[in-house]
Amino acid sequence: MEYVGRVPAPPLDRFIDDIYCLTGVPGHRRMVVPPMPSAHLVINLGEPARLWDSDPSVPPEVVSDGWFVGLWTRRFLYEYPTRVRLVGVHFKPWGMAAFVDMPATDLRDRWVPVDAVWQGSVDRIRNRVGETTSAAETLRILEEELRSRLVEAPSRGLDLVQHVGGWLETSHGAIPVGALSDAAGVSSTTLATQFKAHVGVTPKKVARIYRFAQLIRSVDALRPVDWSELALMAGYFDQAHFSKEFKDFTGHTPTEYLALRRRMPAEREFPPDDGPMPAS
CATH class of the missing domain: 1.10.10.60 (Homeodomain-like)
Structure with a gap:
């Protein structure tokens, strides 16, 4: 797969480690993700993916559009589709709080559909990206969306x-x-x-x-x-x-x-x- 990422311009870099595009055929389809110091936003532009919690009481989920992933304190398993096309954000552990009007505890150890938090944003990003947009243009569109969602005066x-x-x-x-x-x-x-x-x-x-x-x-x-x-x-x-x-x-x-x-x-x-x- 090809990973194209960059650190966004200020002030987004206060809250985000990088924004990225991921495309291609995965070398390994199923990945175990241990707790890492980041939260995530993923906009899926391709086939559905699957997520499994290491807690067996939590049912697995098929994700096809986009999802926020809060900070995880335990491992989870992610299964790529046969061909990957997505755009994402690695937030710093505290970074999502500057963009999401939702208690951080409600996102801890959870994945939440993007439209449950940012209504209409997935379709808007997908429509602007289209099928032929370059990685650089895709990242520009995502950064523009993030700027529009950034709170003007953090608490x-x-x-x-x-x-x-x-x-x-x-x-x-x-x-x-x-x-x-x-x-x-x-x-x-x-x-x-x-x-x-x-x-x-x-x-x-x-x-x-x-x-x-x-x-x-x-x-x-x-x-x-x-x-x-x-x-x-x-x-x-x-x-x-x-x-x-x-x-x-x-x-x-x-x-x-x-x-x-x-x-x-x-x-x-x-x-x-x-x-x-x-x-x-």
Whole structure:
């Protein structure tokens, strides 16, 4: 598949890591997506896809138009169609709150149809994109839609979450939560309340996800991996806790995960995100 992405211009870049087009035939159709520090918007321009929650009580879903995906705290499985054509957004963990008038807790660990949140936007984007539009033009149309949806004056709470979230992002979740609230000049209770309102989870959980993402991105599947060293570098000081969280987030032990990555390597020039992995 071909992935064409870019960081949008300010002020969208405060809330978005990148916007992208994804087209072509997938090398691996079923992908396990562990918790990663992002929320998503996907506009499907091709055949339907399928989504499975790792919670067996949640029924699978066929998605054909577009969907928002809030921050996930557990893994889910995504199945591409035989041929992919979609345009999407990787929001920062707090980024969706600047575009969506919906409680972040209602989007956590969920996928929600776009038209349930932005009425009429899927058809409008599809009609403008058409069948022959270039990736650059498709991204321009998507960025224009995002600008029209951006709140003019983010709340003070969102400004606080964005500021503190930036520290978590640059430190890969290594800053203790107590130090975050002290540096921000607010109580830990206030900080947790604002994170739940704008991200859907506490800053402690966001830090855990950033820490895990840093560990995954540090894995070089072509070389021997010292998991103890990687875990320590990523801020895991309890080996038992690291092993349990790794299994919870990926469905595999570290050894199983490495074997899978070696057997099914990521596609070249795919997004700079080594979290999603082929389902075995």
